Amino acid sequence: MLRDITLGQYYRTESVIHALDPRVKIVGTFSFIISLFLVKNFIGYVIAGLFLVICIKLSNVPPKFIFRGMKAIFFLLMITMVFNLFLTPGEPLVSFWKIQITGEGLKLAIMMGVRLVFLITGSSLMTLTTTPNNLTDGLEDLLKPLKKVRVPVHEISMMMSIALRFIPILMEETDKIMKAQMARGADFESGSIMNRAKSLVPLLVPLFISAFRRANDLAMAMEARCYRGGEGRTKMKPLVYKRMDVYGLAIIFGYVVCCLVFGRILFR
Amino acid sequence: MSIILNHVNYIYDEDTAMASAALVDVSLKIPDGQFIGLIGHTGSGKSTLIQHMNGLVKPSSGQVFFNNEDINDKDYDKKKLRAKVGLVFQYPEHQLFESDCFKDVCFGPRNLGLPQKEVELRAYEALKQVGFDDDYFYQSPFDLSGGQKRRVAIAGVLAMKPQVLILDEPTAGLDPKGREDILNLISDLHKTMGITIILVSHSMEDVADYVERIIVMNKGRVAFDAEPREVFSHYKELEEIGLAAPQVTYCMQELKAAGFDVRTDITTLEEAKNEILKALGK
Ligand SMILES: Nc1ncnc2c1ncn2[C@@H]1O[C@H](COP(=O)(O)OP(=O)(O)O)[C@@H](O)[C@H]1O
Ligand SMILES: [Mg+2]
Numbered sequence: 322m323l324r325d326i327t328l329g330q331y332y333r334t335e336s337v338i339h340a341l342d343p344r345v346k347i348v349g350t351f352s353f354i355i356s357l358f359l360v361k362n363f364i365g366y367v368i369a370g371l372f373l374v375i376c377i378k379l380s381n382v383p384p385k386f387i388f389r390g391m392k393a394i395f396f397l398l399m400i401t402m403v404f405n406l407f408l409t410p411g412e413p414l415v416s417f418w419k420i421q422i423t424g425e426g427l428k429l430a431i432m433m434g435v436r437l438v439f440l441i442t443g444s445s446l447m448t449l450t451t452t453p454n455n456l457t458d459g460l461e462d463l464l465k466p467l468k469k470v471r472v473p474v475h476e477i478s479m480m481m482s483i484a485l486r487f488i489p490i491l492m493e494e495t496d497k498i499m500k501a502q503m504a505r506g507a508d509f510e511s512g513s514i515m516n517r518a519k520s521l522v523p524l525l526v527p528l529f530i531s532a533f534r535r536a537n538d539l540a541m542a543m544e545a546r547c548y549r550g551g552e553g554r555t556k557m558k559p560l561v562y563k564r565m566d567v568y569g570l571a572i573i574f575g576y577v578v579c580c581l582v583f584g585r586i587l588f589r
Numbered sequence: 590m591s592i593i594l595n596h597v598n599y600i601y602d603e604d605t606a607m608a609s610a611a612l613v614d615v616s617l618k619i620p621d622g623q624f625i626g627l628i629g630h631t632g633s634g635k636s637t638l639i640q641h642m643n644g645l646v647k648p649s650s651g652q653v654f655f656n657n658e659d660i661n662d663k664d665y666d667k668k669k670l671r672a673k674v675g676l677v678f679q680y681p682e683h684q685l686f687e688s689d690c691f692k693d694v695c696f697g698p699r700n701l702g703l704p705q706k707e708v709e710l711r712a713y714e715a716l717k718q719v720g721f722d723d724d725y726f727y728q729s730p731f732d733l734s735g736g737q738k739r740r741v742a743i744a745g746v747l748a749m750k751p752q753v754l755i756l757d758e759p760t761a762g763l764d765p766k767g768r769e770d771i772l773n774l775i776s777d778l779h780k781t782m783g784i785t786i787i788l789v790s791h792s793m794e795d796v797a798d799y800v801e802r803i804i805v806m807n808k809g810r811v812a813f814d815a816e817p818r819e820v821f822s823h824y825k826e827l828e829e830i831g832l833a834a835p836q837v838t839y840c841m842q843e844l845k846a847a848g849f850d851v852r853t854d855i856t857t858l859e860e861a862k863n864e865i866l867k868a869l870g871k
Pocket of ligand 2: 635636637679757
């Protein structure tokens with residue numbers, strides 16, 4: 322059940338996408354997300370969808386694995402779609418009692434749904450193909466200019482890398498505690514909402530305790546190794562752009578231009 | 590009554606690139622009342638194996654039977670099964686969550702839907718069985734020592750009155766005294782209650798004195814399954830898979846090699862003492 326959450330997990334395999342520089346992937350993902358909000362028509366979404374499918378294909382990550390993560394956000398997706406469907410004013414398509422579905426609402430709901438699915442898939446693909454270390458190294462490098470205005474870039478990326486590193490650990494821990502409580506007859510999967518919420522206590526209390534214990538250990542270990550922040554720190558594997566990365570950036574640029582031209586400017 | 594595993598295979602993360610076989614063609618029969626040691630190197634599949642026995646994990650292929658019923662049948666009541674096959678996880682103190690020990694032990698029996706009186710009676714009995722002091726009953730479990738926490742956790746499973754008690758590395762992370770206490774406690778439980786016990790460990794030394802049967806796991810397969818004596822006679826093969834026979838077995842082997850007329854199939858200190866005294870003619 323919890324293993325279904327793929328957001329933030331790394332999927333180890335070899336592929337062109339895995340080998341790309343993390344900075345290229347971050348820029349690519351952001352461009353992709355922005356493009357989703359810029360396109361205004363059907364063709365734009367087809368282009369975005371195609372781009373995504375090609376990237377998934379190239380990444381060697383089984384689509385099944387990516388879409389397993391979708392189950393976790395299904396609820397959110399449904400709420401968004403329902404709200405858009407019923408609460409958008411416009412020409413009524415069908416109406417009964419006080420509720421009406423408008424043509425605009427339907428269009429908006431579908432658009433929102435597609436947007437959300439693409440958004441989650443796109444960002445999952447980035448974390449699935451990039452190790453947390455690489456990801457935060459890339460982010461730190463991209464945000465470097467902000468250091469000039471005293472944004473603690475290193476600290477932020479350090480926190481992010483720790484958070485990302487802890488996702489699988491806490492997941493495993495959750496799995497273990499859940500099993501241990503199930504062995505004592507706990508039931509997490511049936512009953513009313515109230516009962517289910519109550520049944521989470523035996524899971525959450527030990528989980529929080531373990532998270533605090535781990536955080537404490539980590540802080541101690543960092544201190545024991547004289548960690549003192551980013552000033553003057555060097556990297557074992559500094560990031561260097563390679564030929565592939567340049568091609569990658571060019572392709573991303575091409576994609577964004579395509580999206581803008583076909584999805585916004587040419588066909589309104 | 591018994592647990593039977595029939596050609597069980599288990600693969601973690603099946604159909605992903607991380608797929609790894611944790612159990613390979615495991616067939617076992619666990620009859621009633623036996624005291625069994627399940628030994629293997631870290632990662633040999635011990636924990637995975639025992640989680641099959643109470644239905645927490647479903648085999649990728651093969652069947653698990655409890656009292657001649659397939660526990661993975663759709664309409665099989667897993668909750669009842671988990672009351673009958675009690676499983677104490679590794680570091681069970683990490684699962685404690687209530688504000689006092691007594692309440693925590695009540696969690697298991699309450700989940701079985703028993704009336705409040707019965708729940709409390711069982712919790713009381715279980716805490717007594719693990720030798721827990723009355724004074725600590727209403728203390729927060731988080732204020733206790735490691736060994737005491739572990740007792741509470743074991744009581745939490747005992748309170749469900751299981752017919753089979755499985756303990757995953759119950760001595761991990763305890764000091765020698767705590768280790769011996771827990772092992773003696775388990776041995777006593779076996780003697781007084783007559784339940785089946787499966788004791789998981791990566792140390793032969795831990796189990797040699799207590800168990801009547803040893804199952805050795807290696808890379809997801811059952812490597813040996815016999816009486817301690819028989820298993821330890823393969824001490825060379827055991828070393829190859831990263832395990833070792835108890836110290837006394839080596840001691841007796843060396844004495845024999847040095848020309849003393851002693852038996853080498855010795856597993857406990859007591860036996861060794863008698864054998865050596867005999868060889869010395871005393
Ligand atoms: N939750 C899990 N996900 C993926 N692989 C696992 C998981 N748990 C165990 N494994 C793998 O299965 C194998 C057997 O593990 P385990 O049963 O825990 O062994 P043991 O208890 O003997 O140390 C190991 O190779 C381990 O890496
Ligand atoms: Mg284990």
